[in-house]
């Protein structure tokens with residue numbers, strides 16, 4: 257018996273987004289749900305946690321699961337943990353979006369294909385289609401990639417320009433099971449504000465400090481207090497060496513100040529109220545190679 261106003265044939269499902277680092281997974285999820293819950297950056301390997309973005313329409317609820325970029329270049333405890341997360345995310349999904357970049361297919365893309373489970377529908381999403389001048393060239397490229405796996409559908413998109421995202425959403429809906437919604441109609445993420453705050457600081461850090469900073473640097477929120485509308489947030493950026501600490505702080509603290517200002521503005525937009533943000537930089541060496549250390553920082 258249906259006791260709520262949910263239509264009988266409502267669809268609800270989990271959608272995993274996978275692809276090698278930097279193909280645009282976070283950008284795609286943010287554009288699909290229309291809010292910034294996953295961080296994006298020009299630097300590869302910025303997404304470390306599983307992030308859920310939720311979109312609810314009249315007839316369907318899409319629950320997106322973002323996965324860390326599959327890492328093959330470096331091998332340490334952190335990367336092994338990341339790859340395990342990818343595999344676990346995939347087998348429990350109803351639909352998988354496998355992302356590649358238009359015109360590019362390399363060994364790292366193949367390695368992600370090798371992780372795809374055979375019994376979950378996989379949509380081949382060819383992202384960054386805006387970069388391809390000769391659209392006719394996309395066809396043979398798509399056919400070539402399609403020969404490598406039995407995809408349920410193929411959709412070229414531009415996550416950045418929102419090109420073909422409706423078409424993609426319709427394809428996704430076809431493969432979602434009939435289920436009542438899991439989340440409320442206004443929820444966009446099941447992540448806490450504290451978690452989102454740390455992701456925002458990390459995004460600014462990678463954007464502003466750039467390639468010199470190793471991806472093992474991390475952000476912790478030491479205190480998160482709310483007083484009426486005001487949120488007071490105390491964050492720590494953990495780096496591995498003193499030289500990295502000075503890089504983050506910058507000349508007379510200019511860089512850290514910029515990270516802090518930009519992060520605060522994003523938080524105020526996302527939380528819908530004023531934010532007081534304080535960020536400290538601390539050095540802690542070797543944590544990325546230590547499994548126990550990883551657990552302590554919440555990477556299971």
Ligand SMILES: Nc1nc2c(ncn2[C@@H]2O[C@H](COP(=O)(O)OP(=O)(O)OP(=O)(O)O)[C@@H](O)[C@H]2O)c(=O)[nH]1
Pocket residue numbers: 275276277278279280281282283284295296297298299300301302303323324325326383384385386387413414415416417
């Ligand atoms: N031209 C173009 N650039 C895009 C598009 N989608 C994403 N990008 C850019 O590609 C870069 C990487 O995007 P992300 O969304 O961070 O990629 P990701 O796959 O989540 O990366 P990891 O977190 O490293 O796994 C950013 O600079 C984006 O702006 C697109 O459709 N067109």
